[in-house]
Amino acid sequence: MFYVQDDDNEYHALILRCTLSDLKCKGALIHKASQWLNREEVQNNASINQSGMKQNIHDISQCDLDTYQGSEYQFIGIDELTQLERFKYIYMRSRVRKTKDNKLPTQLMCSSNPGKRGNKWVRERFIEKIDTDIQDKSQIRFISSSYLDNVFLDRKDYEEYLMGLDRVTREQLMNGNWYASVKGQLFDESDFHIISHDEYMKIPIVKVIRYWDLAATEVLNDDKLKGSDPDFTAGVMLAKDLSGNIYILDSYEFQLESRNLISNQMVRA
Numbered sequence: 001m002f003y004v005q006d007d008d009n010e011y012h013a014l015i016l017r018c019t020l021s022d023l024k025c026k027g028a029l030i031h032k033a034s035q036w037l038n039r040e041e042v043q044n045n046a047s048i049n050q051s052g053m054k055q056n057i058h059d060i061s062q063c064d065l066d067t068y069q070g071s072e073y074q075f076i077g078i079d080e081l082t083q084l085e086r087f088k089y090i091y092m093r094s095r096v097r098k099t100k101d102n103k104l105p106t107q108l109m110c111s112s113n114p115g116k117r118g119n120k121w122v123r124e125r126f127i128e129k130i131d132t133d134i135q136d137k138s139q140i141r142f143i144s145s146s147y148l149d150n151v152f153l154d155r156k157d158y159e160e161y162l163m164g165l166d167r168v169t170r171e172q173l174m175n176g177n178w179y180a181s182v183k184g185q186l187f188d189e190s191d192f193h194i195i196s197h198d199e200y201m202k203i204p205i206v207k208v209i210r211y212w213d214l215a216a217t218e219v220l221n222d223d224k225l226k227g228s229d230p231d232f233t234a235g236v237m238l239a240k241d242l243s244g245n246i247y248i249l250d251s252y253e254f255q256l257e258s259r260n261l262i263s264n265q266m267v268r269a
Contacts, residue, residue, distance in 0.1 A: 018083035082118035
């Protein structure tokens with residue numbers, strides 16, 4: 001949380017997290033705010049008034065970004081930034097502003113562990129500083145930290161639990177390794193932006209297609225096919241907008257004999 005008291009300047013602060021459940025977890029932002037402030041003032045999507053300062057805590061996963069159009073915040077803080085897509089960060093960054101007579105500085109601060117879908121773009125922007133829209137690299141600050149910096153933590157106990165994680169997650173959480181990741185053979189998950197159905201419905205779509213890669217193998221008895229590697233029938237539905245952007249609407253795969261194949265395709269389509 002970030003608190004400022006100033007009698008001469010209007011100050012609005014916004015704290016963001018990916019989902020409401022993330023905000024409400026034990027030890028998360030709403031829980032901490034209820035300990036530090038008047039418990040009755042802290043609710044879901046909390047709006048907290050303290051000493052003339054207004055601060056909001058929102059989740060952004062299902063939120064239409066148009067909700068914030070016209071909004072003005074002097075401070076925005078984003079917790080676990082790698083859980084967000086880059087375009088959401090870039091848009092919310094544009095909401096940080098103030099009037100000329102306001103003496104308080106504007107600030108945008110984020111915190112995050114490595115990993116999750118946003119690992120690549122966060123690393124490129126804040127560590128490597130190669131993001132395409134960076135105009136002044138000196139304005140970007142990255143402060144590295146780890147669990148070793150937490151003087152209140154039982155480090156030995158925490159390390160035992162971290163050692164039980166898979167290698168990639170352990171490198172991310174224990175050593176703050178931004179280059180440890182699991183990728184597919186063709187695609188990187190962080191290159192895709194996930195949007196809500198409401199956001200998709202506002203997009204001018206010019207074409208929608210469904211394509212099937214057919215196979216005709218049904219696994220009826222695992223023992224019978226032991227040692228074999230039967231193929232899947234796979235289908236994907238794609239949409240294209242006026243600007244040429246491609247949207248993945250549905251992806252599905254199954255194993256059926258040819259006599260059941262067509263009926264399953266018709267149902268899915």
